Amino acid sequence: MSKQWAGKDGAFKRQQSSFKEIVSPSHPVYKPEMGRYWLYVSLACPWAHRTLITRAIKGLTNVIGVTVVHWHLDEKGWRLLTSNESLGVKAYTLAGGISTSKEDRSYAVGAIPNNSARLFVDSTFDPNNGFDRLSQLYYKSDPEYNARFTVPVLWDKKTNTIVNNESASIIRMFNSGVFDEFAGSDATGYDLTPKSLTPQIDEFNGWVYDNINNGVYKAGFAESAEVYEKEVTNVFENLDKVEKILADKYAKLEADLGKDARDKILQRFFTVGEQLTEADVRLYTTIIRFDPVYVQHFKCNFTTIRDGYPYIHLWLRNLYWNFDSFKETTNFEHIKLHYTRSHTRINFLGITPLGPKPDIRPL
Structure with a gap:
């Protein structure tokens, strides 16, 4: 696994994103619509986390749905839980797309196995395609895809393809205001990149x-x-x-x-x-x-x-x-x-440290 991350010189190499389309009223295909686009994220990944924060700040939690991958990344990449439940967009409108840890849970981490399958705690499922692997989204978009399967992914439900998998681009897209008209009373109109700054x-x-x-x-x-x-x-x-x-x-x-x-x-x-x-x-x-x-x-x-x-x-x-x-x-x-x-090459025993306590100190 480590050879995916480090080159022969021992230095980390970050993969470049492959999908770089932009949702825009002027785009010939990817036009802004209510409920058309869907985010696939990891709550552990800092790059995916950016998109969740921006989505929440802009009031888009009812406009763009979210699927959360399992926290354990194995040799096949990110995975999802499967479910026969029929849930609408409303089930995915939490800011994080999953129940978040409201308290210090570090005391329990050792008892949680890597194959834990707590729906809406360890992971959610894919209501769009029923996939159990993020890789399936990539192969559906590009059958010849041969790189790592990264998050975040912005998915177009209408064309069944990945629009964008670059976090910096996605947060600029969300902030641009192209989805604001669909947010209704949730719209904040907040601008994270004001022209003067x-x-x-x-x-x-x-x-x-x-x-x-x-x-x-x-x-x-x-x-x-x-x-x-x-x-x-x-x-x-x-x-x-x-x-x-x-x-x-x-x-x-x-x-x-x-x-x-x-x-x-x-x-x-x-x-x-x-x-x-x-x-x-x-x-x-x-x-x-x-x-x-x-x-x-x-x-x-x-x-x-x-x-x-x-x-x-x-x-x-x-x-x-x-x-x-x-x-x-x-x-x-x-x-x-x-x-x-x-990251088994770094921590081959897979023991999760309990600290620091608390996760974050009070203000």
Whole structure:
């Protein structure tokens, strides 16, 4: 399995997405419609998590359905549970598409087998095709497909094919407003990439993606000590950079609003500008996994977020506890079980650590 991730030089290689169509009123085939498009995601995957957060922020949970793959990734890829139940879109309108862990479940992880089949807890099923493997979606779209079967997948129910499997593209598509007219009273109209901030967002996303989002993978999947040491050092150098940005931001807000105005400060405490943007969404999905997984599993253990980065930690808890779109799409049980049970070359015994406790600290 590891040879899928690392090259001969021991360095992690991320696969490029293959499906890159865009839903748009001007597209000859993929036009926006109510209930036509469906997301296939993993609650453990940070790239898929981006799409769930954006879908929730935009109020599209009744417009675009969701199927959640099982947390255990085996040699055949992502799998789904099967069911004879006839459920409509309403069953898939939760922000996360599945019942989320409302409390610290770390005490129970050791008792959960890899073939656990708890419907709407371990996985959902595919109401569109009845498939039990994500790979079947790929082969239905392209019989000659020969790469890894990745999430997220945006599926078109009308043409029975994958529209897009690139998370950055999907979240821009959701944010563009092409589905807003179908959201009704759920529509928020919130813009995660306002024109005045887009250059700053793109610049921030650029170095965060390469050095933090993907950086933890480059450290964790490294197959030589030299590569690992270089990559893990780079991750923390860039976390230091984010910490400085947020520390300066907090100091400015404190100077403007007063030291006792913490609640007002947190309403404007974001990475780019003073409003929630795509930059926060894309960074969050890595940072929320950092202490529970990346510290131990990917050996990113110079320090933890909670102990080493006070301003990143405050920013993280603010998003989790004050924004339902973040909290309701975050499932620590899936996150912990997936990484520690699926990457057998890294953790060949498949033992899932119980800590940290709690999964995330109170605000």
